[in-house]
Amino acid sequence: MLIIKNVRILDPASATDMTGDISIENGKIKTIGSVKAGKEDQILDGSGLIAAPGLVDTHVHFRDPGLTYKEDIYTGAHAAAAGGFTSVVCMANTKPVGDNVDTVSYVVEKGKKTNIHVYTTAAVTKSFDGKNLTDFQALLQAGAIGFTDDGIPIKDAGTVKAAMEMAAALDVPISLHEEDPELIVSPGVNQGKVSEKLHYGGAPAKSEYEMVRRDCELALQTRARTVIQHISSAESVEAVRQCWKKGGRIYGEVTPQHFSATEDLVLEKGALARVNPPLRTETDRQAIIEGLKDGTLNIIATDHAPHSREEKAKDLKDAPSGMIGLETSLALGITNLVKTGELELMDLLEKMTINPAMLYHLNAGRLTEGGPADLVLFDPEKKWVVEEQFYSKASNSPFIGMELTGQVQYTICGGKVIFER
Template sequence: MILIKGGRVVDPKSGLDEMRDIVLEGEEIKYIGRFQETEEYEKVIDAEGMIIAPGLIDAHVHFRDPGFTYKEDIETGAKSAARGGFTTVVCMANTNPVIDNTETLKYVLEKGESTPINIKAVGTVSKNLEGRELTDMKSLFEGGAVGFSDDGIPLMNAEFLHEAMLSVKKLNVPISLHEEDISLIGRQGINNGIVSNKLGFKGAPSVSESSIIARDTMLALDTKAKVHIQHLSAAESVEVIRLAKQMGAKLTAEVTPQHFSLTEYAVLENGTLAKVNPPLRTLKDKYALIEGLKDGTIDIIVTDHAPHSDEEKARSMKDALSGMIGLETSLALGITNLVRKGHLTMMELLEKMTIAPAKLYDFNSGYLSEGGKADLVIFDDEEQWEVRDFSSKSSNSPFIGNTLFGKVKYTICNGEIVYSDTLV
């Protein structure tokens, strides 16, 4: 057994926020209370001055496996996740081959079982991500897919998407949508505005996102399907989702730390490391996203962990690939830019990183209770640290060199210590 002693237990599901000890036995939480340190415990973790919370859940990662393992693979992605406090992640399906068949899905899930964390995956909505023919969703679901997404490529055909929503409704799983109208975009990855003008090209205007979200939220309202809107970036998008939820659509929405932490000017400071789809936008957009988190319009915080090689990011601004890694900085960015600035409480931040993503996919995790899963993160919310190195294969992060608050000390998954900062 493991005794975690003297920490502040914060559990968003029950609302518990008190000094407690936790006893782990096997893969379960045996007791939550006050306990003496005795020889019966194989290990005692001194959590004084730290927060004990449910293991974080990331509903949106790219582990690039199969097909692009020079950027990341399932093993290194899992190590990166554990270092960031995540015990469960959901892999997107835009691999090579894409997860539009049960064979590729089986490969991802079986390889995930060999890692120390819980690896889940979605299947694609369309065959080969072409947006024309639906995958065999029933077979993929029965094979273990927790939902469906063509993330990385917008679904532009409304009739096709309407049909897809009706299909996922039958399975009672979410469809997750990457919302950009390509016809309105010059070059992806950079906001169309002051910064793109300085760089000499048309970028991606906010209307390219908000207009397609407006269409798709109405499709969601019509079909009554579970629709999840991915990586919001624009103020107008938040307003559209707020309205659609009020109208009764079964919507959830997510935002990344980069979008609530940075603006488009990060492109001028960090170059291609700040190039991401959808792009970093204006200060107005950033604060609208934060307001959406505060009032519940935005349900979930994800990383959209998107590893790329140094060479792929060393290209010109026009040619460099979009995306950044995020698993190892996500919690700290939330603490630094949301909690310490008074936008969210610690309970609210953790709710959006634990029980909310668990609810999206109906996972029996994201909470702390006796008899529940022994998936936990222990972190010091007051400790400052400098972003320097990563367990990911890639290092495409604009936060390198930043000093953040909130250091993960232990990650425990299925009752096993899968990360300790003393071992890095």
Template sequence: MILIKSGHVIDPLSRTDEKLDILIDGENVIRIDKNICENGNMKVIDASGCIVAPGLIDIHSHFRDPGFTYKEDILTGSKAAANGGYTTVICMANTKPVVDNIDTLKYILDKAGKAKVEILQLASITKGMKGTELTDMNKLKEAGASGFSDDGKPIMNSKIVFDSMKMAKELNVPLSFHEEDPSLIKENGINMGQVAKSLNLTGSPHEAENVLAARDAVLAISTGAKVNIQHISSSLSVEIIRWAKKMGANITGEATPHHFSMTEKAILEKGPNAKMNPPLRTERDRKLIIEGLRDNTLEIIATDHAPHSKEEKNNNILSKAPSGIIGLETALALSITNLVKQGYLTYMEVIEKLTVNPAKLYNLDRGYIRENHRADIVIFNPNEDYVVKNFASKSCNSPFIGERLSGRIKETICRGEIVYECRN
């Protein structure tokens, strides 16, 4: 048994927001109450001064397994997730081979059974992520795919997108879309703007995201499919999603911690570690992404955890370094530091975007704390600062190294077991 004592429980589904104890037996929470008595058979966690929340759920991670396991694999990715307070992670399909077939899907799901946290897997929307032919979505769902995405690549064929939405509607699964029109991009990973000019680069304009976000918003309205627009970077894309919601679309938008924490100027200081697709943009974009989070236009905070090796990221030519940063181990603290501590969102609102909202998108019975339900829990001290430096991930490509953040994770519990415990 595990007894969590004297923690401030915040649960967005029940709207619980008070000091309570939580008793765990086996995989489940069996009692939530004030002043639960201790006995010798319990491991007692003193959560005084801490927030106790549902385990975090990330709907957008890359564990690089199979094919690129020198960057990350399912087991190291799950350790990074546990260290970051995540108990469920949904991985993208851009592995090698691509997850467009049952054999690759089965390999991942079998290996996921050995992970510290729950790992779910998306299959690709199109075969080989080439954007020209749909996968057998029905068979892939039956084999365990939680949804579908060609993340990493946009789908340029509108009919393919339209047909995929109609099929997803029938199957009641979400589709997640990476919105960047490559015909508009000279160099990816850096915003077309003053910073790019200073580096003698052209970069990626916000129009590359906006045009595809607009197309997919219109198709979402037409089909009624459950559609997620990934890693929003442009203020106009926020407005497009806001409009689509008003028009009745079943559409969600996700924001990453790096897009609401940094701007294109980070490239000048952090170099390739601040390069990602879509890129960091302007202060105006950053602020309007935060506004989208405030008014629930953007309902989900997702990490887009994208590991790369030091050798790859330390390329002296910025345009040749790969895009992407790791994010699982800093997402909660960045949300606390840049959203809660700045007065934009409450703890309840941030936790909702990290737990129950992601669970709803993927039809998961997760993201809340309740008696007789699986014990997936994170305990963190919102007022304890730390400096970002060490990672459980195989990779360390983070622009936040050396930054002081608020919100130190103390324990992560998944399926009733402690999978991370702060030793410092």
């Protein structure tokens, strides 16, 4: 039996905040409270640490199949474990696209061979064409747990509505990447002072929020469980807020980069800070934080998007958009939300554990006796500098060199210690 002694236990699902012990046996949590250790028990000293449910990330790109020089399911899982994540949901923009049973089954089966829980979505439309819906039922039977064309916006409102109706009938989430390409001059950088200084066309906030407004209305009409992905603008936050107030089954997703940084980071980090949708203004960042505080934005997900060093070394206009995020996510939240007084630690963890788990009906995101022994143990006060070496294959993070607070010390999945610092 593994016993974690003298640890602060935080479980948002049950509002538990206590100091005590946790015993683990046969992959399950046996006892939460006070545990007397036997001679043969393995003891882990949790003094000064916080034990929370293993983190859940509903938006990752593991690039497998087809683009495994960037990342693969095994390395992605290792990066997740290093970041405290025990459950992740992969996006469908692989090569080939996850629009067929074979590709979805491949990800599901390979994910089972990792040390965490790897789930996958499937594509909404065939080959991401934005017009022809995939066979939702067949893809669910193959193991998909939701649908998204993430990376590509679905321009046609009729297609979105039909997809939402199907998702609602099957009671599965549909997640939407909201950027109207017709309004974008150049992707990855906010259209504003920074794009002007760099003589780079940029992507205006309007390209996002106009689609968000449209899809919030469709979500109200269809009653689909709808995720608005990686929200970046103040207007988008407000659109989701109003949809939620009207009773929409809406989930506002935000990434650590969008609550931690602004477009100014592009001036310092160049293509490493190029991401779709782009980092925007301080006004937008503050609106995102307000959305986190009032519950409009109820899920924090990384949009972990690995690229090779050679790809990100290209000029801003030629480099791909995206950054890795699994290994810095919790620390960015502690540093930029908790330590600044914007959120309580329990609130941050809620958006990284039980909320994303409930979205996909996962048996995760909570600490309960008899439940799965999936935990993260972290030091909330530990200061560390982000280095260029990651467990991910990729190192495309604009946060390299920055000092953050809060560091994962252990990750436990299925009762086994799968990461130890």
